[in-house]
Amino acid sequence: MEHIVIIGNGISGVTAARHIRKLSDKKITIVSAETDYFFSRTALMYVFMGHMKFEHTQPYENWFWKKNKINLKKSFVKTIETKSKTLHFAEGDTLQYDKLIIATGSKPNKFGWPGQDLDGVMGMYHKQDLENLEKYAPNNKICKRVVIIGGGLIGIELAEMLNSRNIPVTFLVREDSFWNAVLPEGESQMINRHIKNHHIDLHLGVNLKEILSDDNGRIKGVVIAETGEIIDCNVVGLTAGVSPNIDFIKDSEIVTGRGVKVNRFLETNIKDVFAIGDCAEQHESIGQRRPIEAVWYTGRMMGETVALTICGNKNEYKPGHWFNSAKFLDIEYQTYGWVFANPKENHRHFHWKHEDDTKCITVEYHKETNEFLGINTFGIRMRHEVFDTWLTEKRDVDYVMNHLADANFDPELYKQFESEILDAYKKEKTILI
Numbered sequence: 001m002e003h004i005v006i007i008g009n010g011i012s013g014v015t016a017a018r019h020i021r022k023l024s025d026k027k028i029t030i031v032s033a034e035t036d037y038f039f040s041r042t043a044l045m046y047v048f049m050g051h052m053k054f055e056h057t058q059p060y061e062n063w064f065w066k067k068n069k070i071n072l073k074k075s076f077v078k079t080i081e082t083k084s085k086t087l088h089f090a091e092g093d094t095l096q097y098d099k100l101i102i103a104t105g106s107k108p109n110k111f112g113w114p115g116q117d118l119d120g121v122m123g124m125y126h127k128q129d130l131e132n133l134e135k136y137a138p139n140n141k142i143c144k145r146v147v148i149i150g151g152g153l154i155g156i157e158l159a160e161m162l163n164s165r166n167i168p169v170t171f172l173v174r175e176d177s178f179w180n181a182v183l184p185e186g187e188s189q190m191i192n193r194h195i196k197n198h199h200i201d202l203h204l205g206v207n208l209k210e211i212l213s214d215d216n217g218r219i220k221g222v223v224i225a226e227t228g229e230i231i232d233c234n235v236v237g238l239t240a241g242v243s244p245n246i247d248f249i250k251d252s253e254i255v256t257g258r259g260v261k262v263n264r265f266l267e268t269n270i271k272d273v274f275a276i277g278d279c280a281e282q283h284e285s286i287g288q289r290r291p292i293e294a295v296w297y298t299g300r301m302m303g304e305t306v307a308l309t310i311c312g313n314k315n316e317y318k319p320g321h322w323f324n325s326a327k328f329l330d331i332e333y334q335t336y337g338w339v340f341a342n343p344k345e346n347h348r349h350f351h352w353k354h355e356d357d358t359k360c361i362t363v364e365y366h367k368e369t370n371e372f373l374g375i376n377t378f379g380i381r382m383r384h385e386v387f388d389t390w391l392t393e394k395r396d397v398d399y400v401m402n403h404l405a406d407a408n409f410d411p412e413l414y415k416q417f418e419s420e421i422l423d424a425y426k427k428e429k430t431i432l433i
Helices: 011-023 043-047 128-136 155-163 185-197 296-310 382-391 397-402 418-432
Strands: 002-006 028-030 070-073 076-081 088-089 095-096 099-101 106-108 144-151 169-173 200-202 208-213 221-225 230-232 235-239 242-246 261-262 271-277 280-282 323-328 331-337 346-354 358-364 372-378
Touching: 002 011, 002 235, 011 070, 011 296, 043 128, 043 155, 099 296, 144 155, 144 280, 155 169, 155 323, 185 200, 185 323, 185 346, 185 358, 185 372, 221 235, 221 271, 261 271, 331 382, 346 418, 358 397, 372 382, 372 397, 397 418
Parallel strands: 002 028, 002 099, 028 070, 099 271, 144 169, 144 235, 169 200, 261 280
Antiparallel strands: 076 088, 088 095, 106 242, 208 221, 221 230, 323 331, 331 372, 346 358, 358 372
16 A cells, blocks of 8 residues: 655645545554644644634644544654665654655754753744744733744734733834735734733834843843844744744755755656655746745645645645735734835835724836736725635736725625725826826
8 A cells, every 4th residue: 555654734734634635545654743633734823822622723633633544653754765765863763654745844043042952942933833922921920021023923823822921022123114015005004003002012123133041041132133232031932934944854865945846747857756845945936926925725725636646646736816814903904915115116005004003005107008017905894705706817906996895705794895985096097197
């Protein structure tokens, strides 16, 4: 019986295992050193905030794996020997495979800062990070302040978690406005104000120089590179982006760049070895999409795709139109299609912001053809399937703005803003003409 081994029990690896089981009776083993069972990584913050228990983050009962004949091995893979198709584990034992799927996800970036490996320095990516946060920052008596390094989506989640327990937070962000490499200026500035309104100490345009420890090896503060200012703290959150978790592959014959290099079929350069999820790097561009996408839904799609290929129906990975969603404290964020921080050549932005400073949209479209290219929404929920259809149909921006209400997903009693947005759009269009 063919043996499929999957390294990693995140959304990518587990989706692959589930779909291979649906399609075949192949032997399946999932290897992970993180947890016994699959859990929803995006729900970790709600465990800390008291909205759920950790067991509630597990979509499947513990008996699910045995019932579906999916073997689980909790172990750390030290090396892969591709010629003999053997995994070598840190504990000294080995495992043979016929086909291998690498789905090891991401790890937080570190940039050689002095003190970056002290106890109490953590990301917010793994169950162990949640356990460390409970240990070092259970309340504002034991932890007087946390400094978060880097202003992305994980950083803002960590800030919200700490805020829920009234633990003071300082944000060090190297950009001059929050997440402005991704968000257009109007959106980024709104988020700056929203963060400060939650009494979070936001420092923009600064870098970390070092993390200081006391005589007992505990964190006592951080030093800002530009000013030399010392900020007293007990915990440091490293959220300056992530990188593929592939150090154990570096000595193998599997070709890597930033991630494990794969083609459109998610195949590596080694026969019968695949890579999916955050650790996979496309070496053939897929439109404007990035070679590595650390996003939940793309990991799930890759898992489904590779399962089809392994079960005899070779399938190309086709992620479709870009979309994503997140939360900036109280403000929900959605994006569909492409809205760049600065509009591309021959593109234009239409930006509308509500007077309460918690709702806005930005639409990107082509100046000459008027083709609708993408939308960002803050504080207004929109329907994915509607925008996906409009992008596929290459609708013009006038059509989209006139039919924006068709995409609204807010509950019935929520106030609607489409007429106000359309009026602002028409006024701007009149001025441009």
